[in-house]
Amino acid sequence: MCAHVLVAEDDLLQAELIRRLLVKEGHDAVVVSDGRAAIDEARRHRPDLVVLDLMLPGVDGYGVCRVLREDEDVPIPILMLTARSTEDDLLLGLDTGADDYMTKPYSPRELMARIRAVLRRTMRPSEPSLVLRAGAVTVDPLRHVATCDGTAVTCTPGEFAILHAMVAEPGRVFTRRQLLHHTRGHDRASTERAIDVHIMNLRKKIEPDPRRPVRLLTVFGVGYKLVGGRDDG
Structure with a gap:
């Protein structure tokens, strides 16, 4: 590469x-x-x-x-x-x-x-990849494109990596350390707080009201999960 x-x-x-x-x-x-x-x-x-x-x-x-x-x-x-x-x-x-x-x-x-x-x-992979969906949110890893309710969502690579991981397994609860591994390839507890910033930014982009999330939810004491919408999870 x-x-x-x-x-x-x-x-x-x-x-x-x-x-x-x-x-x-x-x-x-x-x-x-x-x-x-x-x-x-x-x-x-x-x-x-x-x-x-x-x-x-x-x-x-x-x-x-x-x-x-x-x-x-x-x-x-x-x-x-x-x-x-x-x-x-x-x-x-x-x-x-x-x-x-x-x-x-x-x-x-x-x-x-x-x-x-x-x-x-x-960097773009050589093999084709499938478009993933969780409720209103879709992720196309090959084209590095995310959408919510049909509207493009502009993400940093770190945000995209988190969204990709969570859309691939909707409903799964991810710890901060697990999400950090997806964003950086390293398990470094000293910077797990950075995941909260990425989650906050993603909520601004995919939630109808970021202050009252219905898609990207906090699981207190554990981490975060992505659900399809108000009726899921």
Whole structure:
């Protein structure tokens, strides 16, 4: 699986390290050092993944994330890198549209494992796949398209991965850890709180009233489940 990866990092040594790791695994990597260049490059050559430093000059990582999310019907996967490690920073990054979030310093092996997990989840599979349905919600994994009541639902790759897993097994109760495994390929209890942000965002997109969900339900003390509508579950 050869991917086109955009690396937006103003630390030249870090950027070169990431570029070499990507090239070693057979990927094509382009490096930029500021936020405006990252936006321009992503618009010109839609990458399969953006590895995005938060503290970029000009437009910071949050700003780049927002612009790219507004630009794309099918969003570009984004892995955010930052020296900030508080829960508020994590949740803000995910709420802005990042699919994964790594704090510096990080292990090069873990970085590449995260990149592989995102690419496996988001790049088009070679075999055909079926459109899945749970009530009013449908998911087409091959085309990376979700709908609700016949209307397209724009999801980040992380949100799409959660919705795909839950539509495939309507009524099943998923723990946060299980959903985290689907979104990132890692069971990391320290970031399970991020799943709540994805669920909150999905409710805004598929619920008639996100404050009173009838499709994407909380199972208190356990996790979440997707049901067909008001009469199910």
